[in-house]
Amino acid sequence: MKRLLLAAALALALPVQAAIPPAPDRREGDGPYPQLILRGVTLINGTGAPAYGPVDIVIEGNRIAEVRSVGSPGAPIDPARRPKLAEGGHEIDLSGHYVMPGIVDMHGHIGGRDQGTPAEYVYKLWLGHGITSVRDPGCGNGIDWCVSEMRRSERNQITAPRIFPYAFFGQGRARPMLRPEEAREWVRDMKRRGALGMKCFGYRPDILEAAFDELRKQGMGSACHHAQLDVSRVNVLTTARWGLTTMEHWYGLPEALFDRQTVQDYPADYNYMNEQHRFHQAGRLWAQAAEKGSDKYEAVIKELLALDLTIDPTFNIYQATRDLMRARRAEWHDDYTLPALWDFFRPNRDSHGSFFFDWGSEEETAWKDNYRRWMAFVNDYKNRGGRVTVGSDSGYIYKTYGFGTIEEMELLREAGFHPLEVLRAATLNGAQALGAADRIGSIEPGKLADLVILDENPLANLKVLYGTGHIRLGQDGQPTRVGGVKYTVKDGIVYDARELLADVRRMVAEEKAKRGIATLPQPGTAGDGAER
Numbered sequence: 001m002k003r004l005l006l007a008a009a010l011a012l013a014l015p016v017q018a019a020i021p022p023a024p025d026r027r028e029g030d031g032p033y034p035q036l037i038l039r040g041v042t043l044i045n046g047t048g049a050p051a052y053g054p055v056d057i058v059i060e061g062n063r064i065a066e067v068r069s070v071g072s073p074g075a076p077i078d079p080a081r082r083p084k085l086a087e088g089g090h091e092i093d094l095s096g097h098y099v100m101p102g103i104v105d106m107h108g109h110i111g112g113r114d115q116g117t118p119a120e121y122v123y124k125l126w127l128g129h130g131i132t133s134v135r136d137p138g139c140g141n142g143i144d145w146c147v148s149e150m151r152r153s154e155r156n157q158i159t160a161p162r163i164f165p166y167a168f169f170g171q172g173r174a175r176p177m178l179r180p181e182e183a184r185e186w187v188r189d190m191k192r193r194g195a196l197g198m199k200c201f202g203y204r205p206d207i208l209e210a211a212f213d214e215l216r217k218q219g220m221g222s223a224c225h226h227a228q229l230d231v232s233r234v235n236v237l238t239t240a241r242w243g244l245t246t247m248e249h250w251y252g253l254p255e256a257l258f259d260r261q262t263v264q265d266y267p268a269d270y271n272y273m274n275e276q277h278r279f280h281q282a283g284r285l286w287a288q289a290a291e292k293g294s295d296k297y298e299a300v301i302k303e304l305l306a307l308d309l310t311i312d313p314t315f316n317i318y319q320a321t322r323d324l325m326r327a328r329r330a331e332w333h334d335d336y337t338l339p340a341l342w343d344f345f346r347p348n349r350d351s352h353g354s355f356f357f358d359w360g361s362e363e364e365t366a367w368k369d370n371y372r373r374w375m376a377f378v379n380d381y382k383n384r385g386g387r388v389t390v391g392s393d394s395g396y397i398y399k400t401y402g403f404g405t406i407e408e409m410e411l412l413r414e415a416g417f418h419p420l421e422v423l424r425a426a427t428l429n430g431a432q433a434l435g436a437a438d439r440i441g442s443i444e445p446g447k448l449a450d451l452v453i454l455d456e457n458p459l460a461n462l463k464v465l466y467g468t469g470h471i472r473l474g475q476d477g478q479p480t481r482v483g484g485v486k487y488t489v490k491d492g493i494v495y496d497a498r499e500l501l502a503d504v505r506r507m508v509a510e511e512k513a514k515r516g517i518a519t520l521p522q523p524g525t526a527g528d529g530a531e532r
Contacts, residue, residue, distance in 0.1 A: 019141035020111055022149055023119040023158040028500065032062050032449070032492030035089030038099060040077065043067065044459065046101035046427035046442035048420050051459060057099065058083050059449040062492035066445055092494075098457050100423055101443050102132025102161075102450030102490060104430030105405050106312045107223075107248060107391025110149070110163070112140050114351065115395050116340025119149065121507055122395075123160040125336065125402035128467055128500040130452030132490040133430070133440055135164040135391075137199040137223045137248065143167045147194030156491055159500070162450075164434055166223055169200040169211060177203070180210030187214040196434075197221030197245065202230020205238070212242035221245040221435065223312070226252025228272055232263050237303065246310040246389065246433055249317075250286075250374055257289035259296040264288065275355035283321055283366040286373035292380065301381060310387040310433040313378050315371070315411035316404045317353075317393040322367040324359055327398040332468050333520060335505045337400045339512060342520045345398050346528070353396035356523075375415035382417065382425075389433050390426040406465045419459040453487040467501045 035058065042053035045067075054077060058066040071077040085091050105126065111117030126134060139146035146165035153160040167190045170177060177183055187198065197220045200208060215222050224239050225248045236244070236252035247253065255264065265288055270277050290296035320327035333342070348354040382388045390412070394404035405426075412422045431441025439448050456464035463470040464483030474480045485497035512518065521528040 018113050019145045020113060020119055023123055023160055026157055026159045028159045029493040029495045031494050033090045035060050035086045036492065037083060037085060037089065037091040039091055039093050040095035041097050041099040043443060044098060044100040044423055045444065046424055048424045056083050059492055062449055064443060064445050064447050064449050067443065094453060096455065098454045100452045100458065101427040101441055102452055103130050103405060103426045104133040104441060105131050105392050106135050106246065106389045106430050106433060107137055107314050107393045108134035109138065109140055109395050110136050111395060115344045117338060117395060121338065121504060122401045124500040124504050126161050127159065127488050127495055128485065128497045129402035129406055129465060130485045130488050131161055131402065131405055132450040132488065133162040135166060135434060137166045138168040139165050143171055143190065143193055143195055156493060161490065164196050166197040166199045167195040169198055169203060177207050180207050183207045183211035184214040187211055187218060191218050191220060199223040201225050201227040202234050205233055208234060209242050216243045223248050225249055231255050237300065240304055240307040240309045244309060246312045248312050249314050254285045254289040256300050257296060259290045276357045279321060279355050280363055283363060283370045286370045292376060305384055305386050310389055311378060311381055312389045312391040314391045314393045314408065316408040317397055317399055320397050322364050322371055324356060332400055332403045335508060337520065338508055339515055339520060346523045379416035382421065387429050387433060388425050389430045403466060406462065410462050413462060449489055449492040451489040452485055454483065455486055456483040
């Protein structure tokens with residue numbers, strides 16, 4: 001994957017990467033039912049509205065048919081007010097439970113050979129965390145593979161979220177693009193093959209502009225990680241003017257905010273291919289941008305708002321830069337991180353995102369300041385009406401699939417979002433950015449039945465969405481685990497989220513047993529590397 005990313009950024013011919021095996025045929029899930037009624041839930045509908053209940057949610061096949069209020073909290077429910085169960089229908093008593101829309105992860109790579117992560121492992125971690133839709137920004141397993149998985153998921157032949165495949169710019173070509181018309185031809189070819197959009201890193205401006213123009217004509221979406229090798233010519237203002245749908249991470253935004261310089265303040269010995277150099281200096285980039293309230297800041301934020309750009313910040317993927325030990329020691333690694341993925345995470349000059357060659361207190365301090373400035377911009381953008389979404393980019397930098405998505409929601413909360421704004425970012429905003437809000441993103445009659453069911457209130461504590469749950473001290477004075485998603489409903493099919501996560505734990509345990517290890521070795525300790 002690293003070679004793929006760098007090739008795109010360097011505008012070289014993209015190499016062919018061996019794809020991971022596709023997911024096995026679906027063995028999990030019940031339904032869809034002719035009629036399914038979820039009884040007595042408290043509803044968080046994803047629009048920003050406050051929670052309300054009890055309600056009964058009626059699902060017919062794979063669509064929400066009705067959301068009916070059936071009483072007042074704490075009062076007995078009059079059976080006469082409730083929707084009637086049809087012959088052949090199915091109902092679940094969910095009194096005391098909370099229901100929210102399925103989560104939309106806008107930046108979810110479907111594993112890869114480098115990480116050693118099978119599709120089944122990734123999909124079950126996502127569904128086990130209530131993630132029912134995922135945009136794969138780049139389709140590192142190949143566009144045909146990704147489109148095939150999208151279609152299999154649409155038919156519910158696999159246990160997987162909905163997949164929205166975006167191809168890396170230039171993917172599938174044997175040679176670099178030299179003329180704008182080649183970019184247009186490539187976009188048309190990607191659409192014919194089933195891609196829904198493009199992800200770029202940068203390119204020669206006239207060629208990239210032609211690609212954006214063709215994407216608009218074809219009704220396709222776009223995402224951009226404005227890599228340093230091209231950002232001095234094409235930053236987020238440039239691509240937003242061309243019609244960019246979503247900016248990924250934050251690259252390209254500080255550069256658009258420069259008012260005392262035109263390029264990043266690189267030291268003389270900087271080498272982009274050295275990832276410690278790259279991320280060391282990236283942590284000092286927001287400090288070079290115009291301050292909040294300045295003329296430059298106001299001009300940039302107002303133009304991006306007017307252009308309806310969506311920001312997909314992926315705060316979580318850089319968390320290790322400001323607290324490496326926290327990311328490396330996250331409790332879910334023990335049971336949910338495959339040994340091969342752990343190998344990929346360990347410091348390594350060739351694995352993308354494994355740049356902790358000598359990561360110390362100076363780097364972490366710089367990144368903490370970077371986050372403060374970055375989060376302030378994103379929160380300001382949201383407060384002024386801008387769309388912000390949830391994307392995880394897991395599979396890199398000590399981030400495990402599913403868990404990283406929930407962490408991203410926690411980080412939006414840290415940035416200043418109200419919990420209702422966090423859930424809207426994770427649901428309806430993502431659906432809008434994908435052009436799919438007519439089908440997914442909120443719990444309303446007529447929409448597809450993608451829902452998350454919990455026995456805890458996520459508005460009170462987002463940690464209850466983690467598959468590892470949340471620690472709470474009981475009345476008996478003993479700590480207990482509460483939360484975790486109970487059921488994930490995708491397309492009217494009810495999945496036992498806890499059983500999906502149990503499958504993942506079995507996968508991890510089996511791989512450990514093959515290696516003869518009980519725990520994942522910490523980098524630099526006895527046993528690290530001995531199993532490989």
